[in-house]
Amino acid sequence: xxxxxxxxxxxxxxxxxxxxxxxxxxxxxxxxxxxxxxxxxxxxxxxxxxxxxxxxxxxxxxxxxxxxxxxxxxxxxxxxxxxxxxxxxxxxxxxxxxxxxxxxxxxxxxxxxxxxxxxxxxxxxxxxxxxxxxxxxxxxxxxxxxxxxxxxxxxxxxxxxxxxxxxxxxxxxxxxxxxxxxxxxxxxx
Amino acid sequence: xxxxxxxxxxxxxxxxxxxxxxxxxxxxxxxxxxxxxxxxxxxxxxxxxxxxxxxxxxxxxxxxxxxxxxxxxxxxxxxxxxxxxxxxxxxxxxxxxxxxxxxxxxxxxxxxxxxxxxxxxxxxxxxxxxxxxxxxxxxxxxxxxxxxxxxxxxxxxxxxxxxxxxxxxxxxxxxxxxxxxxxxxxxxxxxxxxxxxxxxxxxxxxxxxxxxxxxxxxxxxxxxxxxxxxxxxxxxxxxxxxxx
Numbered sequence: 001x002x003x004x005x006x007x008x009x010x011x012x013x014x015x016x017x018x019x020x021x022x023x024x025x026x027x028x029x030x031x032x033x034x035x036x037x038x039x040x041x042x043x044x045x046x047x048x049x050x051x052x053x054x055x056x057x058x059x060x061x062x063x064x065x066x067x068x069x070x071x072x073x074x075x076x077x078x079x080x081x082x083x084x085x086x087x088x089x090x091x092x093x094x095x096x097x098x099x100x101x102x103x104x105x106x107x108x109x110x111x112x113x114x115x116x117x118x119x120x121x122x123x124x125x126x127x128x129x130x131x132x133x134x135x136x137x138x139x140x141x142x143x144x145x146x147x148x149x150x151x152x153x154x155x156x157x158x159x160x161x162x163x164x165x166x167x168x169x170x171x172x173x174x175x176x177x178x179x180x181x182x183x184x185x186x187x188x189x
Numbered sequence: 190x191x192x193x194x195x196x197x198x199x200x201x202x203x204x205x206x207x208x209x210x211x212x213x214x215x216x217x218x219x220x221x222x223x224x225x226x227x228x229x230x231x232x233x234x235x236x237x238x239x240x241x242x243x244x245x246x247x248x249x250x251x252x253x254x255x256x257x258x259x260x261x262x263x264x265x266x267x268x269x270x271x272x273x274x275x276x277x278x279x280x281x282x283x284x285x286x287x288x289x290x291x292x293x294x295x296x297x298x299x300x301x302x303x304x305x306x307x308x309x310x311x312x313x314x315x316x317x318x319x320x321x322x323x324x325x326x327x328x329x330x331x332x333x334x335x336x337x338x339x340x341x342x343x344x345x346x347x348x349x350x351x352x353x354x355x356x357x358x359x360x361x362x363x364x365x366x367x368x369x370x371x372x373x374x375x376x377x378x379x380x381x382x383x384x385x386x387x388x389x390x391x392x393x394x395x396x397x398x399x400x401x402x403x404x405x406x407x408x409x410x411x412x413x414x415x416x417x418x419x420x421x422x423x424x425x426x427x428x429x430x431x432x433x
Binding site: 035038042043045046048056057060061062063068069071081082085154157158 | 212215219220222223224226227229230231233234235237238241308309310311388392393395397
């Protein structure tokens, strides 16, 4: 399995960096918004994509989901799933910003702030915001392709890849019946 | 037919199969746990939103019929201004334009509707925006909204820290000529729900930032000159000498 190439040894470390980087992005973005949900709802409403009430609900839910995804990435649980969700959110954000741009809206994207309308005379800077989200999207896609990373709960739970010998190593010698048993035990845990 | 080697190979295949099946199950449970965490996170957000939604409110005297702003004057052109007492740009706008806008109202040219929104509760540690807006409702109730707004902007706290307390607001009210009934109104938090209603209606109207000024419903730059020009255009007249 281990092809002893440089990349094979480096990949889990690179994945770790990407995972923690993306976790930081989501925790910061969610943390900044979670203190004022109404303001975030108005920021969503500023995109004029959905009704006011829908925007307020989305605005209230989004920071918590961002923090949850950030925490999953931080501890490395369900990394690939969390990466898929990250990628999905980034695609949605990129689409939202592009659509605001295309419609000539003059808004703050609200990516790392409370967002809203920009004061007159201030021109929005959509392109860097889109590039930044594309970079985050690339990080998420990397994690989808290479979800195995160092210091992750996934690796800890995935015993066959674990360095330390686990009690289930009986699996190697035991009969089918008892292995079945082990699987059930683990399933219930 | 089956040699020992074949048996070993078969056993290994079965073991691999079982290991694969176990990994699949584990992944499934981990995914379920992760998705549950996300759903719970979303529900927390929704619960907080639903719990914070304003329900019953009473509008103070001097409010417009919609109950989402305080009126001043009764001229033909309607000027809506959305301000947050904590917003620095609103203070700049107030300092620069309030006198001439009040004059337009006094001259019978405009109906000024001031919407004291509480958008910046996140920018003070003690919900100053909401409390200031509610207190301005009390001031309107006792007929001194404009004077109280002047005092609030003159004593605007910096964003990020603790804003004036309710007692401080009462003291500021006295500067504007408000008395004990105002003090009681502030202590009773009589118009806190109204402040929420003003903010919600403003959000519904698409106001995402403050200050926002609408002249007959049209967004206008928040400055004395542009507002005067927009009012004059809306009234179908040339700008009068008093506003130039």
